[in-house]
Amino acid sequence: xxxxxxxxxxxxxxxxxxxxxxxxxxxxxxxxxxxxxxxxxxxxxxxxxxxxxxxxxxxxxxxxxxxxxxxxxxxxxxxxxxxxxxxxxxxxxxxxxxxxxxxxxxxxxxxxxxxxxxxxxxxxxxxxxxxxxxxxxxxxxxxxxxxxxxxxxxxxxxxxxxxxxx
Amino acid sequence: xxxxxxxxxxxxxxxxxxxxxxxxxxxxxxxxxxxxxxxxxxxxxxxxxxxxxxxxxxxxxxxxxxxxxxxxxxxxxxxxxxxxxxxxxxxxxxxxxxxxxxx
Numbered sequence: 001x002x003x004x005x006x007x008x009x010x011x012x013x014x015x016x017x018x019x020x021x022x023x024x025x026x027x028x029x030x031x032x033x034x035x036x037x038x039x040x041x042x043x044x045x046x047x048x049x050x051x052x053x054x055x056x057x058x059x060x061x062x063x064x065x066x067x068x069x070x071x072x073x074x075x076x077x078x079x080x081x082x083x084x085x086x087x088x089x090x091x092x093x094x095x096x097x098x099x100x101x102x103x104x105x106x107x108x109x110x111x112x113x114x115x116x117x118x119x120x121x122x123x124x125x126x127x128x129x130x131x132x133x134x135x136x137x138x139x140x141x142x143x144x145x146x147x148x149x150x151x152x153x154x155x156x157x158x159x160x161x162x163x164x165x166x
Numbered sequence: 167x168x169x170x171x172x173x174x175x176x177x178x179x180x181x182x183x184x185x186x187x188x189x190x191x192x193x194x195x196x197x198x199x200x201x202x203x204x205x206x207x208x209x210x211x212x213x214x215x216x217x218x219x220x221x222x223x224x225x226x227x228x229x230x231x232x233x234x235x236x237x238x239x240x241x242x243x244x245x246x247x248x249x250x251x252x253x254x255x256x257x258x259x260x261x262x263x264x265x266x267x268x269x
Contacts, residue, residue, distance in 0.1 A: 032268055035230055037250035105269060106231055114230065117242035118252075 009160040010039040012152070016165070018047030020060045020096055026166040027051070027111040034118035042115070043152045044143075045125035049132060052124060052140045057108045061093045109140065116142040121155075123147045172198050177261075184257065184264045188219065191261025200259045203248075207259075211247055213238045215260040222262040228253065229267045 011033045015026035026042060033040040050056040064070055064083030072078050073095075082088055101107075106114060112122060124139055124146045136146060147155075156163055167186060169176045172195035178186045185191055196215055200207045217236050221228055230253050234241040248255040253265050 028268055031230075035251060035253055104227075104229060104231065110231075114234070114241050117234075117240070118230075118245050 006160050008033075008036075008038055008162060010041070010156070010158055010162075012156040012161065012163045013040070013042045014163065014165045015042060015044050015048035015051060016046045018050035018056075018060060020062045020093060022166060023048065023051040023060055023108060024100075024105070024111075027108065027115070029164060029166065030120055031111060031115050031118070034115055034120040040115065040118075040120035041123065041152075041155055042120065043123045043125060043147070045128045046131075049124060049128050049134065049139075051108055052112065052122060052143050053134060053138055054140055055138065057112075057140060060108065061089060062096055064089045064092050112140060112142055123152060123155075125149065125152075180263075182264065185261040186263070188222065188260075188262045191219075195261065196259050199261075203255050203259065205248060205255070205259070208247075210239060210243075211259075214244070214247065214256055218256055218260045219262060222260075227267050228257065228262075228265040229269050231269060 011029070013026050013030050015023060017023070026048070030040050030042045044052050050060060064078065065080050067078075067083075070078040070083075116122065122140075122143045124134075124143055126146050126148050129135070129146055136143075168179050168181060170179050170183070171177075173192060175190070175192070175195070177190040177195070180186055193212070196212070197207050200211070205211070214233065214236070217233070217238060218228060221232065226232070230241060230244065233239065233244050233253075233256075239247065244252045244256075248259075253267075257263065257265050
């Protein structure tokens with residue numbers, strides 16, 4: 001069995017989107033890898049930077065317009081037109097965060113702390129930082145470094161390594 | 167079902183070595199299972215094992231976060247006590263099934 005012979009040793013995850021669900025996909029997969037004892041590196045770029053920016057990390061939002069997978073509580077489709085009403089998006093995002101809290105899913109900050117505590121490494125993309133005029137001081141203190149894409153790839157070498165784009 | 171002998175007593179385990187019947191576990195066995203994982207148990211390890219067994223007996227889903235909030239150890243300390251994959255290793259040593267949780 002290839003799985004037993006060549007277990008995953010390292011995962012490099014790229015988080016490029018800043019909605020609640022995209023960020024959590026990256027964090028759950030990253031933390032899951034850390035918990036398995038797999039070396040883990042997460043690279044935050046473009047709107048994904050919101051997840052490690054102090055000002056935005058605990059107030060992420062979800063897309064209620066043009067999101068065909070969006071449902072009302074109860075399962076009926078969520079009309080896109082409803083999403084343009086002021087306050088609706090904030091309500092949906094708040095509901096999503098409270099639902100996750102009930103399931104014992106940690107906040108973004110706590111998730112990052114868990115990954116950091118287990119030895120997972122968090123990196124920010126230099127190009128996106130320049131674009132959004134962010135400095136290292138704007139980022140959560142557990143972020144290890146600001147890297148160019150080339151520097152990140154240098155860290156992604158080795159056998160039994162996977163790069164995951166969420 | 168496979169069997170293993172810990173502290174001179176045969177116990178039922180699954181193919182990955184996790185206890186299938188937590189009632190067969192004793193504290194004496196824990197030291198032996200831990201040694202096979204390269205861990206020497208301290209009082210703090212035992213406190214975590216008791217915590218996990220108690221939560222498991224109550225039917226709770228075990229998460230690394232619950233251990234971090236247990237007051238026994240923080241998450242970083244937990245990784246230090248059971249290096250590598252702490253939830254899996256601690257569950258194995260505690261004689262409970264492999265945790266089925268994504269967080």
